Amino acid sequence: MRVLFVLPWSKVGKTALLPGIAGTLRPAFACKEAGMEVVILSDYVKGMEGEESMNGIKLRRLPSLAPYPLGEFLRRSIFLSSFVKRVVEEEEIDIILCFFGTHHLTYLGMRNLHRLGKPLVLLFDYCFYYRREVPENFSLYSNLPVGVFYKDRFEKHLMLSLLKRATYIQVPSKTMLEYLAKDMPRERLVYIPYPIDTEFFSPSKRSKEFRKECGLEEETLVTYHYGHDELLHRFLVHLAPRIKGDFKYLFPGPFRREPLLHLLRKTGLEKKAVVPGVLDPERVPQAIASSDICLSFEVGATIFTKTLEYASCGKPIVSLYSPGVAEVVRHGKEALISSSPEFRGNQEFVNYVEELVENRELRERLGKSARRRILEGYSLETVGEMYRELFESCLGR
Structure with missing residues (x-):
């Protein structure tokens, strides 16, 4: 054939x-x-x-x-x-x-x-x-x-x-x-x-190297990796300033660096975020695997690339509501998914991120379940x- x-x-x-x-x-x-x-x-x-x-x-x-x-x-x-x-x-x-x-x-x-x-x-x-x-x-x-x-x-x-x-x-x-x-x-x-290539996107043993290079060994990392600047900008304007806790944001990826840094300064998040810039392809799984929590904004998409990558790396996900994302990762089992697809005023999303920042046991349970689900249905x-x-x-x- x-x-x-x-x-x-x-x-x-x-x-x-x-x-x-x-x-x-x-x-x-x-x-x-x-x-x-x-x-x-x-x-x-x-x-x-x-x-x-x-x-x-x-x-x-x-x-x-x-x-x-x-x-x-x-x-x-x-x-x-x-x-x-x-x-x-x-x-x-x-x-x-x-x-x-x-x-x-x-x-x-x-x-x-x-x-x-x-x-x-x-x-x-x-x-x-x-x-x-x-x-x-x-x-x-x-x-x-x-x-x-x-x-x-x-x-x-x-x-x-x-x-x-x-x-x-x-x-x-x-x-x-x-x-x-x-x-x-x-x-x-x-x-x-x-x-999804579950060998390429996997819980990487080299994630510690990535953390060390970025000086983030002891930090709890909340990560968003993708190429849609506008999605990240909406998050930074409407949600990020409201999320409290002891953690840092990690924004690797092909974002326009200067506008992003300008927005971080404008929202008062400059010291709370790390922007390593565009990564070589083989380092993207390392960056995701080094994370503690991953954010998904794949609302309106039909191919949930980032959700698959996060889950394949065994990471818990906090997502805006999307019926398609909820097919890949289920609320309460592999992810925490807000009931609203909107950025503006989404306190539920804020609460979910804060909950995972504080609850390491929940993070590990959701992440292991996510990896298992991808291996069973999406490899x-x-x-x-x-x-x-x-x-x-x-x-x-």
Whole structure:
């Protein structure tokens, strides 16, 4: 069985992320782990043109046709199906799995993929269906206001017309599946969660080294690691000043350093926070594993990358309410999840952080349970077998 994954390359700004960190590539790694032959067709990434394989998987690139944004539109919307057709023929592909993303540039090109004569699975990653759950926070993912004609009608119609051409639609969230089932035949919807490399993201023995380098050996660390500056800024403005206790914040990651430091000074948190800057990929698990508590703000997302990484490292999580996050880590068992998705006035979130800062036994219990849950349901091996069953069903139809 030879599978082509058409996936965008995970980036923060213009920086391409590598395996382990690159969340969008993980389904392909899971299938390789399950013994399938895998080819990835992904973005043109400047500086990585010479890479022909990654983690033992063959890489094919969409060509660089023009500068952004015209080049992106041409590659992903106009010529995508012709690029895929060429790769399918040259690589003797049996099945196509294509990422169905949050921006029209990532899915308009899929309109002709069903004509290539191969089973087509669309991996559904779209925030649209969460908007009624978290209207305020959805503004972080779209500059269009809630309720406008384009988002509510035209785009939904376009999106569904493309989805209905697929053999199957992979949905990485059970909550999302329930929303989609209102508009799509349920028998064509398949729940397969996003996987995580549990060896790469693990309770690292080298976490003590990271603490020592940062001068944090004796500190209780409350960590947030991600690339969404606005989410962190909202937390610092609305919640962080209200959280009391003997701890320090750790903010590793690709944040814009100067605006972050300015905001820390403005909120009076400069001495309570450590900002080590962008870390090499292999050091990210060390930073997470060195933490005592991890914060999740993945509200409105459909792929809960950071929650998976935190839990895989065996860390207790405090999260804003998100129905999808609550699937991965359950309130009171692996995490403490507030009943509100909002930053503003969320005293429950504040209380949960303070409770974990004071209660080491609870932190350890939640963290061990989180690691166990990820190993059982989200590892590359487990998810790879789920993909195998799906693809065998595709070929049997």
